[in-house]
Structures are given as structure tokens and as C-alpha cells.
Amino acid sequence: xxxxxxxxxxxxxxxxxxxxxxxxxxxxxxxxxxxxxxxxxxxxxxxxxxxxxxxxxxxxxxxxxxxxxxxxxxxxxxxxxxxxxxxxxxxxxxxxxxxxxxxxxxxxxxxxxxxxxxxxxxxxxxxxxxxxxxxxxxxxxxxxxxxxxxxxxxxxxxxxxxxxxxxxxxxxxxxxxxxxxxxxxxxxxxxxxxxxxxxxxxxxxxxxxxxxxxxxxxxxxxxxxxxxxxxxxxxxxxxxxxxxxxxxxxxxxxxxxxxxxxxxxxxxxxxxxxxxxxxxxxxxxxxxxxxxxxxxxxxxxxxxxxxxxxxxxxxxxxxxxxxxxxxxxxxxxxxxxxxxxxxxxxxxxxxxxxxxxxxxxxxxxxxxxxxxxxxxxxxxx
Numbered sequence: 001x002x003x004x005x006x007x008x009x010x011x012x013x014x015x016x017x018x019x020x021x022x023x024x025x026x027x028x029x030x031x032x033x034x035x036x037x038x039x040x041x042x043x044x045x046x047x048x049x050x051x052x053x054x055x056x057x058x059x060x061x062x063x064x065x066x067x068x069x070x071x072x073x074x075x076x077x078x079x080x081x082x083x084x085x086x087x088x089x090x091x092x093x094x095x096x097x098x099x100x101x102x103x104x105x106x107x108x109x110x111x112x113x114x115x116x117x118x119x120x121x122x123x124x125x126x127x128x129x130x131x132x133x134x135x136x137x138x139x140x141x142x143x144x145x146x147x148x149x150x151x152x153x154x155x156x157x158x159x160x161x162x163x164x165x166x167x168x169x170x171x172x173x174x175x176x177x178x179x180x181x182x183x184x185x186x187x188x189x190x191x192x193x194x195x196x197x198x199x200x201x202x203x204x205x206x207x208x209x210x211x212x213x214x215x216x217x218x219x220x221x222x223x224x225x226x227x228x229x230x231x232x233x234x235x236x237x238x239x240x241x242x243x244x245x246x247x248x249x250x251x252x253x254x255x256x257x258x259x260x261x262x263x264x265x266x267x268x269x270x271x272x273x274x275x276x277x278x279x280x281x282x283x284x285x286x287x288x289x290x291x292x293x294x295x296x297x298x299x300x301x302x303x304x305x306x307x308x309x310x311x312x313x314x315x316x317x318x319x320x321x322x323x324x325x326x327x328x329x330x331x332x333x334x335x336x337x338x339x340x341x342x343x344x345x346x347x348x349x350x351x352x353x354x355x356x357x358x359x360x361x362x363x364x365x366x367x368x369x370x371x372x373x374x375x376x377x378x379x380x381x
Contacts, residue, residue: 002088010089010158012151017096017140017173017268018261019075022065028268030169032078032092038062040080067260082167091158095147096173096268097261100304102143102295108307109144116141118254121308123186124193126203127251129224132216133209133262135183138175140266142292143300147172149290153276170276171268172290180297182209182262188298192305197323199315202244203227204330209262220252 002011020033043062059069066072078092099117100110110117122128150172158168174180186207193205203224210216225248232242277291285291309315 008089010091010155012155012158013077013081013090013092014151015074015078015092015094016071017094017171017266018067018071019078019094021067021071021261021264021266024264024266026267028171028266030094030171030269030272032082032167032169033075034079038076040076040083043076068257085167089158089162090167091154092167092169093151093154094169094171094173094268095142095150096140096175097142098144098147099141100143100307101145102300102303103289104145107300108303108305108311110304110307110312113312116258117308117312118251119258120189120207120305121198121312122251122254123189123207124198124201124205124305124308126201126205127224127228127248128220128255129203129206130208130210130216130219131182131186131255131262132211132213132259133182134211134265135209136181137262137265138179139182139185139262140173140175140268141180141185142172142174143295146290146292146295149288150273150276153280153284153288153290157276157279168272170272171270172273172292173268173270174292174295175265176267176270178293178295178297184297185209185301188301189305192302194327196306196309196320197327198309198313199319199323199326201323201327201330202231204327204334211263220255224248 002008017028020028023033063069063072066075081090081092097116099115100108113121119128119131123131150170154168154170186209189207190205193201193207197205225245228244228248231244235242235244273290277285280288306317310317
């Protein structure tokens with residue numbers, strides 16, 4: 001189609017920085033890496049005669065070290081573009097994980113639950129307590145408005161500075177220029193959702209990152225699952241349709257997809273993007289600003305969490321005080337459960353001791369006094 005456009009000025013292919021995520025021991029350069037197993041033409045030829053069942057059986061073998069079909073197809077699309085471009089004014093743009101806006105149309109704007117936004121929402125609602133990953137590994141988020149500005153600048157530069165023999169490639173990533181770890185992101189998300197809770201959260205917001213696979217598995221498949229199972233049973237008792245376990249299964253799929261990226265780290269070359277920014281006039285730098293170093297992550301993540309609440313979940317900001325009270329009661333319920341479990345444990349352990357009756361009476365009286373003060377604490381807050 002592009003070859004039939006006689007007046008085409010620029011053709012920008014939007015790829016992803018993770019097309020070459022199988023490369024982890026070296027810097028990923030702004031070039032097209034040849035597929036290490038199959039070529040695009042071989043894939044297209046195979047599609048002509050393979051049925052869906054055969055494709056499903058061999059997919060893992062074909063995509064090899066790529067984490068999913070998305071990253072793999074982006075990689076072979078780049079190679080096909082390189083092979084078939086002829087004299088077309090082509091460029092390849094590779095953003096990393098695209099997230100909510102930092103400035104335009106306003107801070108924190110996001111209109112879907114895809115990718116990182118879905119996981120952050122699940123953390124805010126209490127569906128995810130722990131993510132598996134490297135605490136000190138660098139994340140790589142790029143706000144959507146900065147991403148759009150780079151894309152516009154790439155199209156302009158492609159149209160006005162045509163490269164004769166090569167396809168310019170632009171890696172738009174943040175890890176090298178403005179680093180932040182997954183641990184720092186998790187802590188900031190936890191803090192923000194506890195200060196500005198989502199309405200009627202399932203449990204206390206938590207977004208910590210752990211490198212302990214067993215702790216993450218217990219949290220996701222046992223601890224969270226049992227709570228959701230209990231809520232679904234209550235739904236059935238009151239005649240409502242259970243839905244929590246259905247949501248949980250979707251959350252698990254999202255978690256598995258993202259954990260590949262939270263447990264690894266990549267370094268990309270950003271030379272083309274840096275040169276592109278410096279080539280803009282001062283007025284264009286203001287209008288089409290994509291300086292990733294200007295992002296203050298703590299402020300950005302605060303607006304991101306508020307944006308998820310308002311724009312993705314459609315919850316009015318005026319409901320924040322009520323949500324804070326609900327979350328406080330959930331904290332109380334958690335403390336009661338922990339204290340009650342501790343009392344039961346102590347009762348079982350010291351049942352035969354001589355001082356057991358006096359100690360048991362003292363602990364239960366403390367528990368009763370705490371329960372009596374709870375309404376006063378809630379009113380004071």
C-alpha cells in the first residue's frame with residue numbers, strides 16, 4: 001500500500017523496545033537484528049498450509065527466546081520492513097512500556113487497563129499483594145504523551161532528512177537516562193493508593209516486589225485466592241453473581257505477562273532519540289517535549305494512580321474521603337484477624353501452663369477494650 005502512495009513523505013513503523021529482549025548481556029543498539037531462527041518469508045509461507053492446531057503446537061518453538069508472540073511478530077515485522085522498503089522513506093520507532101501521560105492532555109490521563117496500568121490497578125484494589133521480580137532491577141516506563149511527541153518528531157525528521165541506504169531506528173526508553181527500580185515503583189504505588197484509595201478496595205493496597213518465587217506464589221494463589229473465594233461465597237449467600245475469582249484469573253494472566261519484564265533488565269542505546277531532540281528548535285522542544293529526564297517519577301506515579309482512579313475506573317475524586325474511611329476499616333479488620341489468630345495460638349501453646357488463665361484473661365480484656373474503642377477511632381478520623 002505504501003509503495004502505491006506516490007506522494008508519501010514518511011512511513012514510521014511503531015515497534016517495541018522489546019523486539020530484541022533475548023539480548024540481555026549487551027546494549028541493544030538502534031539497528032535491526034536478524035531473526036535467529038526463522039525469516040518473515042518462512043513464517044508467511046507456513047501460514048498458507050498450517051492449521052490453527054499445528055500453529056498452537058509449534059508456537060513456543062518458533063518464538064524461541066521471545067517472551068510472547070507480540071514481541072516476536074514485532075521483530076519479524078522490522079526485518080520484513082527492512083527487506084521490502086525499496087526507496088520508501090521508512091523509520092522504526094521503539095518505545096518501551098507505555099504508561100499514563102505526564103502532562104498532556106493532563107497529568108495521569110489513561111483510558112484503558114492494558115499492560116502496566118492493569119497491574120497497578122490490581123495492586124490498588126488489593127488483587128495483587130506481591131510481584132515477582134528484581135527489586136533493584138531498572139524498570140522502563142515511558143509516558144504516552146512523550147511517546148506521541150517522539151512519534152511526531154520522528155515522522156518530521158524522516159520526511160525532511162531522508163536516509164538513502166539505511167532505516168533510522170529510535171529506541172525511546174527511560175532506564176538509561178532517568179532510572180528508577182521496580183522496588184521504588186512498588187513502594188510509591190503502595191503509598192499513593194493508601195493515601196488516595198480506590199473505592200471499595202478488596203483489600204489493603206500493596207505493590208511490593210519480591211525475588212522470592214515461593215512468597216509471590218503463596219500470596220497470589222493461596223492468600224489472595226482464599227479471600228476472594230470467601231467473598232464469592234458471600235455473594236452466593238445474598239443472591240448475587242460471584243465474580244471475584246473470575247477477576248482473579250484475569251489478574252493472574254496479566255501478572256505472568258509482566259513478570260518476565262520485572263525480573264529482567266535491559267540497556268538500550270538512545271543516541272538517535274537524543275540527537276532528534278537536540279535537532280528541534282526551542283519552540284518545538286516546548287511543544288513536542290519528549291525529554292524523559294524531565295520526568296520526576298514520584299510526582300508522575302502519584303498522578304498516574306489518581307489518573308487510574310479517575311479516568312480508567314471512572315471514580316470521582318470527591319469520593320476519596322469516603323474511600324479513606326473504608327480502607328481504615330479494612331486495616332482494623334486485618335488487625336483484629338491477626339490479633340485473634342495470635343490469641344488462639346497463645347491459648348493452644350500455653351494451655352497447660354500455671355499462669356495460663358491469668359494471661360488469657362489479660363489478653364482477652366485487651367482485645368475487648370480495643371473493639372470498644374474502634375467506633376471512636378473511626379469517628380475521630
